[in-house]
Amino acid sequence: MPQRLDSRDPGFAAAFAALVDARRDSDADVSADVAAIIADVRARGDAAVAELTARFDALDLDAAGWEIPLAELDAAVAGLTPDLRAALDLAATRIRDFHLRQRPTDNDATDAAGVRTGVRWSAVEAAGLYVPGGRAAYPSSVLMNAIPAVVAGVERLVMVTPTPGGTANPLVLAAARLAGVTRVFRIGGAQAVAALALGTGRVPRVDVITGPGNAWVAEAKRQLYGIVGIDMIAGPSEVVIVSDGGSNPDWIAADLLAQAEHDPVAQSILLTTSAAEADAVAAAVARQLETLPTAKVARQSWDDFGVIVTLPDLDAALPLLDALAAEHVELMIDDPQALFTRMRHAGSVFLGRHTPEAAGDYLAGPNHVLPTGRRARFASGLSVVDFMKRTTFLDCGPQGLAAIGPAGAAIADVEGLAAHAASIRLRLEANLP
Amino acid sequence: MPQRLDSRDPGFAAAFAALVDARRDSDADVSADVAAIIADVRARGDAAVAELTARFDALDLDAAGWEIPLAELDAAVAGLTPDLRAALDLAATRIRDFHLRQRPTDNDATDAAGVRTGVRWSAVEAAGLYVPGGRAAYPSSVLMNAIPAVVAGVERLVMVTPTPGGTANPLVLAAARLAGVTRVFRIGGAQAVAALALGTGRVPRVDVITGPGNAWVAEAKRQLYGIVGIDMIAGPSEVVIVSDGGSNPDWIAADLLAQAEHDPVAQSILLTTSAAEADAVAAAVARQLETLPTAKVARQSWDDFGVIVTLPDLDAALPLLDALAAEHVELMIDDPQALFTRMRHAGSVFLGRHTPEAAGDYLAGPNHVLPTGRRARFASGLSVVDFMKRTTFLDCGPQGLAAIGPAGAAIADVEGLAAHAASIRLRLEANLP
Numbered sequence: 104m105p106q107r108l109d110s111r112d113p114g115f116a117a118a119f120a121a122l123v124d125a126r127r128d129s130d131a132d133v134s135a136d137v138a139a140i141i142a143d144v145r146a147r148g149d150a151a152v153a154e155l156t157a158r159f160d161a162l163d164l165d166a167a168g169w170e171i172p173l174a175e176l177d178a179a180v181a182g183l184t185p186d187l188r189a190a191l192d193l194a195a196t197r198i199r200d201f202h203l204r205q206r207p208t209d210n211d212a213t214d215a216a217g218v219r220t221g222v223r224w225s226a227v228e229a230a231g232l233y234v235p236g237g238r239a240a241y242p243s244s245v246l247m248n249a250i251p252a253v254v255a256g257v258e259r260l261v262m263v264t265p266t267p268g269g270t271a272n273p274l275v276l277a278a279a280r281l282a283g284v285t286r287v288f289r290i291g292g293a294q295a296v297a298a299l300a301l302g303t304g305r306v307p308r309v310d311v312i313t314g315p316g317n318a319w320v321a322e323a324k325r326q327l328y329g330i331v332g333i334d335m336i337a338g339p340s341e342v343v344i345v346s347d348g349g350s351n352p353d354w355i356a357a358d359l360l361a362q363a364e365h366d367p368v369a370q371s372i373l374l375t376t377s378a379a380e381a382d383a384v385a386a387a388v389a390r391q392l393e394t395l396p397t398a399k400v401a402r403q404s405w406d407d408f409g410v411i412v413t414l415p416d417l418d419a420a421l422p423l424l425d426a427l428a429a430e431h432v433e434l435m436i437d438d439p440q441a442l443f444t445r446m447r448h449a450g451s452v453f454l455g456r457h458t459p460e461a462a463g464d465y466l467a468g469p470n471h472v473l474p475t476g477r478r479a480r481f482a483s484g485l486s487v488v489d490f491m492k493r494t495t496f497l498d499c500g501p502q503g504l505a506a507i508g509p510a511g512a513a514i515a516d517v518e519g520l521a522a523h524a525a526s527i528r529l530r531l532e533a534n535l536p
Numbered sequence: 537m538p539q540r541l542d543s544r545d546p547g548f549a550a551a552f553a554a555l556v557d558a559r560r561d562s563d564a565d566v567s568a569d570v571a572a573i574i575a576d577v578r579a580r581g582d583a584a585v586a587e588l589t590a591r592f593d594a595l596d597l598d599a600a601g602w603e604i605p606l607a608e609l610d611a612a613v614a615g616l617t618p619d620l621r622a623a624l625d626l627a628a629t630r631i632r633d634f635h636l637r638q639r640p641t642d643n644d645a646t647d648a649a650g651v652r653t654g655v656r657w658s659a660v661e662a663a664g665l666y667v668p669g670g671r672a673a674y675p676s677s678v679l680m681n682a683i684p685a686v687v688a689g690v691e692r693l694v695m696v697t698p699t700p701g702g703t704a705n706p707l708v709l710a711a712a713r714l715a716g717v718t719r720v721f722r723i724g725g726a727q728a729v730a731a732l733a734l735g736t737g738r739v740p741r742v743d744v745i746t747g748p749g750n751a752w753v754a755e756a757k758r759q760l761y762g763i764v765g766i767d768m769i770a771g772p773s774e775v776v777i778v779s780d781g782g783s784n785p786d787w788i789a790a791d792l793l794a795q796a797e798h799d800p801v802a803q804s805i806l807l808t809t810s811a812a813e814a815d816a817v818a819a820a821v822a823r824q825l826e827t828l829p830t831a832k833v834a835r836q837s838w839d840d841f842g843v844i845v846t847l848p849d850l851d852a853a854l855p856l857l858d859a860l861a862a863e864h865v866e867l868m869i870d871d872p873q874a875l876f877t878r879m880r881h882a883g884s885v886f887l888g889r890h891t892p893e894a895a896g897d898y899l900a901g902p903n904h905v906l907p908t909g910r911r912a913r914f915a916s917g918l919s920v921v922d923f924m925k926r927t928t929f930l931d932c933g934p935q936g937l938a939a940i941g942p943a944g945a946a947i948a949d950v951e952g953l954a955a956h957a958a959s960i961r962l963r964l965e966a967n968l969p
Contacts, residue, residue: 186946187946187947187950189943190942190943190944190946190947191947193940193943194943194944194947197940200647201653204643204645204655205643205655207640210637210638212637214633218900218901219887220634220900220901220902222637222638222902225880225881227913227914228880228913241951242947242950242951243947243951274950274951310913310914311914325758325761325762328758328761328769329758329768329769329911331914332914332915335762336761336762351962351966353962354959354962354963354966357955357958357959357962358959360955360958360959361953361955361956361958361959363955364953364954364955364956365953391955391958395954395955395958396952396954397952397953397954397955401955439931443929447658447661448658448925448927449927450927450928451927451928451929451930452927452928452929452930453929453930453931454652454929454930454931455931455932455933456963457932457933457934457936457937457963457967458930458931458932458933458937459932459937459959459960459963460959461944461945461948461953461956461957461959461960462930462932462937462940462941462944462960463930464944464948464956465943465944465947465948465956466940466943466944466947467651467653467930467932467940467944468651468653468930469653469655469928469929469930470928473928474925478762479925479927480660480661480743480925481660481743481744481764481765481925482765482925483925483926483927484926484928486926492881492907492912492913492914492915492916493916493917493919494881494882494883494884494885494912494916495883495884495885495902495903495906495917496876496884496885496886496887496902497884497885497886497887497891497895497896497900497901497902498872498886498887498888498891499888499890499891499892499895499900500888500890500891501890503890504890504891504892504895507626507630507895507899507900508895509623510622510623510626510627510898510899511623511627511894511895511897511898511899511900512894513619513620513623514620514623514624514627514675514676514898514899515894515897515898517620517675517707518674518675518676518707519829519830520794520797520798520830520894521797521828521829521830522790522793522794522796522797522824522828522830522834523794523797523894523897523898524894525790525793525794525824525828526787526790526791526793526794526892526893526894527892527894527895529784529786529787529790530787530889530890530892533784533787534890
């Protein structure tokens, strides 16, 4: 059964603090295993990748082919039903349109002192997309990771995905092709991340690696951070739904279960100002679980990590929302904009009763790769800028250097950096009238 | 003696590739030591911080006081000479003005389908600034780290700096006060990073930690990445200067030495189209080293890591610049803008013969915290957005959901996520006319 809390109860503060601090991430320490895999790939390249793939995925890469041929990607697209092809096209178009609005603008200005400064953005050359095998191999995830890279202007998109037995998910391949991926390697795990980060004979080195994965993949990204860019470390997914007693309990229940069906350690939380609604939602969840095809996973998540909190009013939701800093927040209330304006920390917010998180997961436009586990306090969802970088620039000219150089040299003096000071003063002296 | 290369020599490609791949970062593996320190701070909080500070900095925190009183910061400001005070004020103002231009804009639009989507930016609540002790305790570094946080809107800025013997650098304290820092703890090393990331009784938890540090500090930031946000892992600093034979050899030499004097493993590279200039610069460096107060460090860097490359023309510089992806690039040529437009990877570019990197280090405006060691391929300098995060939002409304919901449910179906599909279809059915 999910946890039930009332914010007016004397023990609430302590119970809620425990909820905020609870970690649902795996505590398995795979760092030594991953370090050994990275060292092996660094030392032996393709031979290490082939051996590790044989061991973990029972796949002979040289026999199966390291890459999935483009023809297989094209065949996957051709094999889509017309309805699904239209749905994926709509999703790709909408995700592209949203991310086009995120492209940053350059900045170039000359100030009163005559000093020109600015920022110029450019794309990274190559990006690697990790796509898990098994349960979490989702075409929507391919679109959400690949399209921002394409919009950023990345020239080379390389996908890796484990294919135990050699067979890839055709929906994943179709989505990859629709998103603009042209190379897909049949590799996964920490060895695939290491191959992308370091480059091997067969696997090209990339500049940024994104995409979800298991504990080994996440740890490999963390260890290789700095050699490549990575997206945020992702933990188990979560949703917080705020309702005011005026929502359809079945809609709330379905939204809570949509989160819960992802993962036994996903978390679904309802904050409601109505005790009657709290009861009705709990009953609706139980009822829907009876027939839900994904009930096994969803029930475990709901029983272990589900929470229903009853509040006196919507103002009471505000500190809870900011403390939870949740990946997804649904505001199923009369004036969602008013509460959204006042809240501060969330990965993505879904406004109003007619905005199920699932719409955002698939095709509304905003990215579904979002910070989890309270990381929205400081982190953001995946975006175009994760595949770009800024170069700043400066042009003093003789006039600008005359204006600001003396102060710069004075600071260099007290920092004891004599050549810094000299590099400014030699020019100032030469430019004396 | 620095390495001398000519791009027309048969062995150049191999020699240059070795230069690009060479790592100047320390290979000391401190990961186990750092993991133990983090675990200790997590388990024992203040007691661990106090013990580690006594051990590594020979400082009794309880006797000396954990924090440096604000009065001491004020006294440091009052103790500045008028010239230095004016120089630091000019630097702070210019850095602030530049970073104000970097503040991101929100985005909010409703499309033809009736779906409202957007992005809202907000600042993190608290940031921690690491300031090293010893040689690298620079007031300019305090300004460059603290001012972007203040411009972002961060409410609480906490600085940590080791003070072996209890004495802090008054210039660092003055810069901290001018930049808006109000709390400074006398702690350093991995234990200070852990205290900021996890929070202890005395040290408040922050959301983002920035600032340079030694191998232990860098490793602590890497291990705690994901619990807090961090800036890019920084390696030894570097400059690449491009000249066309028309620059003053003494200016080039001073700029090369300004880089070299930072660190024995800093790297200064000259790319010149003139063999005569190459010789003249080498001679000028040798001459300047005879009297340079920082000659010991600068000479070691120049002898061990300095490189002079002779090129047939400026076009030949372009692939070398992109391969090096250097932290700092100076274009001391007639038309620097033309080359800048064509190059792609660099942390910060200094245009023209009158723009010494030192002007950018101190007060031109752009940040001096920049990606090193080829990381400019994918990483950017410190900016206002490193202290902010994005929340995306979505409002479908009945009309928007009617337009895009069916396609979303179709994708949910093939992903096998039944509750996702149900959360959309329940609403679509209820909204049927």
